[in-house]
Amino acid sequence: MTVSPLARPFPDLPPVAGVRIAVARARYKTWDRADLTYVALDEGTVVAGVTTSSKCPSPEVEWCRAALTLGRARALVVNAGNSNAFTGNRGRAAVEAIAARVAGATGCKPSDVFVASTGVIGVPLPIDKAEAGIDAALAAPEASWEEAANAISTTDTFAKGAVVRAVVDGRIVTLAGIVKGSGMIAPDMATMLGFIFTDAAVDPGLLQKMLGTANAQSFSCITVDGDTSTSDTVLAFATGAAGNAPLADMDSPGADAFNAALIDICTQLSHLVVRDGEGATKFVTVDVEGAQSDASARVIALSIANSPLVKTAIAGEDANWGRVVMAVGKAGEPAERDSLAIRFGATQVASGGLAVEGYDEAPVAAHLKGSEIEIGVDLGLGEGRATVWTCDLTHGYISINADYRS
């Protein structure tokens, strides 16, 4: 597996007080690598989460949704190589067995155990392998963040992590996160999972609210291929070990700083997923402004970011702004051809419904040769704006998703 040309080195992630990581080889596939990640969380840890909007969620997603209503966590188990999705009662039984095994070994409640799995769909997760893997992880030495980031990966080409610090109530709190995902977001081997751990003390209701806001600006604004998985899950755990006065609402001292840090780490992690987009060679930022509303801007931005013709033009380093016009036009949102303006990088290419006078393609062509591409659209209608991130569509994507059988 070739590492993505957009890869970033794994950062230096510090321990987070109250969090202990282990990895094990459950051998969900015929591979010789850690594929079960176990995270032990100190008593009092609070949890928040967002899960896929798919109408066909995995049993892990359903389990997490139910457990999230209680807001407490003592353990996280992540399986790689088998998503356990679309497996009926046997899939549900596997998740229950995992929670029971951890609860039995550690004395916590099954509902304190969070479970996430990605990998092949339609094959029930083998309970014996999961149980043996949990037993091995419980006996294993502490693992590093990078080992965990690798153990949760499937088709990822590099380990992904981020760290952000904030001052809350006079204490330095740490947020450390790992994420996996490369095809956004295939159910078989490339679903997105993200896990964030902090030693801050936060009320679970507030953490949930903050995570929802951060997710809307980060993980919900990335797309590789417009596909949405049955297993997408982002969980945030707060151990409270930093000793700050617990954040209760947005008016609590330090809540703003913590909120900004959470948005920051979610944004960093989400961009790493795009950087590992299947076949990606360009990281693309799509900025839409002047829309009738933020929601409308978002629909238009995603229409551009998901357009195969826009994405292949970027792959070909082709200043084909007509395809951006097309993607705006097809979005179905309010748009006026004759007030539309488009830029590539810092160069305006079209405005007022036609190419700019004396349009010079040279600076655009130079921008498109880089690996960080920016497309700006001003609809000229209102104040609505949105930013989404995506990658180009290349032969690599086809090879990864079509050729592995041939």
Next chain:
Amino acid sequence: MTVSPLARPFPDLPPVAGVRIAVARARYKTWDRADLTYVALDEGTVVAGVTTSSKCPSPEVEWCRAALTLGRARALVVNAGNSNAFTGNRGRAAVEAIAARVAGATGCKPSDVFVASTGVIGVPLPIDKAEAGIDAALAAPEASWEEAANAISTTDTFAKGAVVRAVVDGRIVTLAGIVKGSGMIAPDMATMLGFIFTDAAVDPGLLQKMLGTANAQSFSCITVDGDTSTSDTVLAFATGAAGNAPLADMDSPGADAFNAALIDICTQLSHLVVRDGEGATKFVTVDVEGAQSDASARVIALSIANSPLVKTAIAGEDANWGRVVMAVGKAGEPAERDSLAIRFGATQVASGGLAVEGYDEAPVAAHLKGSEIEIGVDLGLGEGRATVWTCDLTHGYISINADYRS
């Protein structure tokens, strides 16, 4: 340019009474081929049309929309190589000049002249070339349907036409049609245009109603890449030369037969566009049933047909039904994982929310090796159903849309 492996030979299209075709070399690009098609229509010809839903339509589309309100046509001009889209006042002036040139030469009204153009976006159609091309076409000998089908083409790899006959009021009426399009539906060189000509006598209001219905079941049910052009146009012209008592409403004798013939020819033409889908190697039918409504079924069917992961799986002849589950789940329409059933060809692969007992992949693998693929989904919720047609997503698509600059 390699001919699509899914190409069909051009059929034997008879003349349609009241319709005369000519082609000319306007040289909109530096190519040596006919790129202007002129169709003269006898007095009394009625017209109906459907145009793109894009919010950024070309001036040709706006012109046709206005002219369609009058319901009469005497001429059609089709330009290939320049879409004239996103060109402001100069683009509008080009369309007006074309209509004026034809009106001046033939004595009809400008509003009797229909214009359609596809090709590069953002460059105003050169009026001098268009006028010279029209003059040449007016002086040219009659051309064949196949010559016209080639002259309207841009990135198409084969000429596309169809013919259907029906008995109306004791007379045999003919419907002949040509279509172009290959990337569904790129604005720069591959927008879809379809033109249908019949000698039947039909009231323009009824023709419009029938074309709307036929379009909803044909052109609106095909997708190559989910992209929608600024120029998509389908026009139906009825000369009335067959001498039948004009069809006035659906109760007129023969209206049913004509309606069925119109649906038939639209379906045939739309399938030909999919067969020339950029890079296509498989023709894919997606049947969705058991949805809460027909509209819901259509959204789900298009979600499957537009999913890059489903399309690459088909390209790879991979029986990856998990990706179909994903595409159903992400559609946002009512769906219940545990009542969902999926088949590939005639073989059931999943039902009741999991793989069928004793699932044997062999017949599915054999089906996927063919060039005509069928994916069936039963949601088990209601009576809603829809069928859409698409093709696979291959390296060919990437090469056509990304590599031509490199």
